Amino acid sequence: MTNQRHSLRAEDAIMTTSPVDTGGKIHTMPIVKPSDSVVYHQGDAAAAVFRVRSGIVMAYRIHCDGTRQITGFFQRGEMIGLDGDGVYIDTAVMVSDGRLETIPTSSFLSEPAIQHEVYTSACHQLHDAQELIMSLTRKSSDAKVAEFLLHLARPRRDGETGLNVTLPGRRQDIADYLGVSAETVSRRLAAFRREGLVELPDRRSARILDIDALVARALASRGNHGLDP
Amino acid sequence: MTNQRHSLRAEDAIMTTSPVDTGGKIHTMPIVKPSDSVVYHQGDAAAAVFRVRSGIVMAYRIHCDGTRQITGFFQRGEMIGLDGDGVYIDTAVMVSDGRLETIPTSSFLSEPAIQHEVYTSACHQLHDAQELIMSLTRKSSDAKVAEFLLHLARPRRDGETGLNVTLPGRRQDIADYLGVSAETVSRRLAAFRREGLVELPDRRSARILDIDALVARALASRGNHGLDP
DNA sequence: CGTGTTCTTGACGTCAATCAACTCCAGTGG
DNA sequence: CCACTGGAGTTGATTGACGTCAAGAACACG
Numbered sequence: 001m002t003n004q005r006h007s008l009r010a011e012d013a014i015m016t017t018s019p020v021d022t023g024g025k026i027h028t029m030p031i032v033k034p035s036d037s038v039v040y041h042q043g044d045a046a047a048a049v050f051r052v053r054s055g056i057v058m059a060y061r062i063h064c065d066g067t068r069q070i071t072g073f074f075q076r077g078e079m080i081g082l083d084g085d086g087v088y089i090d091t092a093v094m095v096s097d098g099r100l101e102t103i104p105t106s107s108f109l110s111e112p113a114i115q116h117e118v119y120t121s122a123c124h125q126l127h128d129a130q131e132l133i134m135s136l137t138r139k140s141s142d143a144k145v146a147e148f149l150l151h152l153a154r155p156r157r158d159g160e161t162g163l164n165v166t167l168p169g170r171r172q173d174i175a176d177y178l179g180v181s182a183e184t185v186s187r188r189l190a191a192f193r194r195e196g197l198v199e200l201p202d203r204r205s206a207r208i209l210d211i212d213a214l215v216a217r218a219l220a221s222r223g224n225h226g227l228d229p
Numbered sequence: 230m231t232n233q234r235h236s237l238r239a240e241d242a243i244m245t246t247s248p249v250d251t252g253g254k255i256h257t258m259p260i261v262k263p264s265d266s267v268v269y270h271q272g273d274a275a276a277a278v279f280r281v282r283s284g285i286v287m288a289y290r291i292h293c294d295g296t297r298q299i300t301g302f303f304q305r306g307e308m309i310g311l312d313g314d315g316v317y318i319d320t321a322v323m324v325s326d327g328r329l330e331t332i333p334t335s336s337f338l339s340e341p342a343i344q345h346e347v348y349t350s351a352c353h354q355l356h357d358a359q360e361l362i363m364s365l366t367r368k369s370s371d372a373k374v375a376e377f378l379l380h381l382a383r384p385r386r387d388g389e390t391g392l393n394v395t396l397p398g399r400r401q402d403i404a405d406y407l408g409v410s411a412e413t414v415s416r417r418l419a420a421f422r423r424e425g426l427v428e429l430p431d432r433r434s435a436r437i438l439d440i441d442a443l444v445a446r447a448l449a450s451r452g453n454h455g456l457d458p
Numbered sequence: 459c460g461t462g463t464t465c466t467t468g469a470c471g472t473c474a475a476t477c478a479a480c481t482c483c484a485g486t487g488g
Numbered sequence: 489c490c491a492c493t494g495g496a497g498t499t500g501a502t503t504g505a506c507g508t509c510a511a512g513a514a515c516a517c518g
Contacts, residue, residue, distance in 0.1 A: 061359060061363065063363055063367055064448065065367075065448075067367050069359075069362055069363050069366065069367070071359050071362065082352055082355065083352055084349045084350075084351075084352030084353045084355075084356060085349075085352075085353075089352075089355070089356045089359065090359065109345070112338075112341050112344065115341065115344055115345065115348065116338070116344065118348065119344065119347065119348040119351060120313045120314075121313075122313075122348060122351040122352055122355060123311050123312055123313030123314075123318075123351055124313045125355055126311065126313075126318070126351060126354055126355050126358060127313060127318045129355060129358035129359060129362065130290060130298075130300050130318065130319065130358060132362060133298060133300065133358065133361060133362055133365060133408075134290065134292055134298050136362060136365055136366050136408075137298065137365050137366075137408030138292055138294075138296050138298065138408070179362075179365070179366030179367070219293065219294075
């Protein structure tokens with residue numbers, strides 16, 4: 001129903017799944033991954049988790065009816081590839097060029113410190129997933145898009161009057177993350193532009209002009225078009 | 230917007246937060262918790278995780294606008310109270326009488342086996358949260374309710390022609406889990422009853438009569454009322 | 459400059475929230 | 489035993505938001 005073309009170069013996955021084991025040493029050197037390459041596939045045996053060193057990674061799952069749900073965008077410092085039963089629960093793809101650190105699952109069975117770090121990361125992601133659930137079910141499409149822009153702006157604020165954000169993917173990618181249609185994303189962005197809340201210099205970037213107004217839009221829940229009494 | 234009355238007896242929480250530390254022994258005796266009592270509160274310092282021994286526990290979060298999102302129902306063997314930063318990320322309440330095992334967080338710093346078990350549980354919950362995200366955003370209310378009934382029936386199948394499930398909470402609770410209104414839950418259940426898919430002996434239980442038809446309804450995505458070609 | 463992809467914009471239909479009655483209990487007290 | 493009460497559930501009518509379909513515009517590619 002959504003997009004069937006996942007635009008992934010499958011051959012890139014080869015260099016991924018082989019964990020870099022530097023002769024007994026557990027901590028591994030970062031591997032370079034080009035844009036659009038697959039980090040790991042949903043359902044594959046989970047040999048390692050990865051820590052993002054640079055670039056943006058997106059994780060998604062394919063529904064039985066072919067629709068795609070993007071479960072998260074990950075940046076520097078975040079862990080991806082967590083599993084519970086030795087199998088990856090989602091697919092991870094590079095959205096831009098970047099570097100990843102490989103941490104074999106065998107290593108954190110022996111090293112409690114690493115295990116604790118991975119555990120903490122899992123809890124954070126659980127927290128994020130629950131936040132996403134709140135957003136997806138209780139917010140209007142308007143609020144979803146507004147919140148999404150603010151979420152992107154949070155880590156990278158330029159101290160200027162406006163905030164520049166690079167949109168991680170096409171309209172359809174954003175739509176698959178927010179659980180709306182691509183047309184709706186387009187409509188809401190256009191509305192924000194018309195009202196002077198954002199500028200849209202090109203397809204992959206946005207510039208926030210009125211952050212307070214955007215925050216107000218992000219907080220509004222279903223059918224709530226103003227402030228509460 | 231949803232319900233403000235959380236019907237919780239706050240005084241019950243007292244016996245909860247004190248972890249049962251039997252003189253240096255880490256594994257703890259189960260504590261008895263009556264229905265509607267609070268296991269822990271969102272935002273409280275996370276002193277322990279809990280394993281459910283009997284009864285049903287529900288976890289929820291309160292949105293800034295007062296709406297409630299139930300993040301899960303937990304039964305025997307499942308872990309609750311996971312955190313990443315020493316603070317509970319949701320509130321847990323007993324839906325029925327039950328017993329809980331208390332596992333102080335301090336203990337699984339020293340015991341890797343426990344930590345690994347908690348980590349595995351965190352990953353499972355992450356998996357469940359992502360499944361919930363898929364359901365919430367891509368499915369019709371019809372499919373949500375059907376899937377919910379099947380989810381409840383999975384752990385406790387009676388080998389008979391019909392499957393009896395006890396509904397964990399009122400209509401509003403189910404609604405807050407599925408991200409729909411209570412009226413919609415009522416309507417969908419009534420529709421299933423009218424079509425002979427389920428029986429509703431009383432308010433807190435359901436009996437699945439035609440599980441295949443229910444599965445078909447659960448798989449249907451938005452606007453898909455029949456089979457695919 | 460042609461072709462395919464991505465984005466935008468409009469028209470229309472549908473599903474579910476909302477509001478509002480009404481019913482159905484469980485508990486309470488006369 | 490029955491009226492009263494309040495919460496839970498059901499059902500109907502209405503409305504709005506968003507998905508879908510479709511056509512066009514903007515952009516990227518060779």
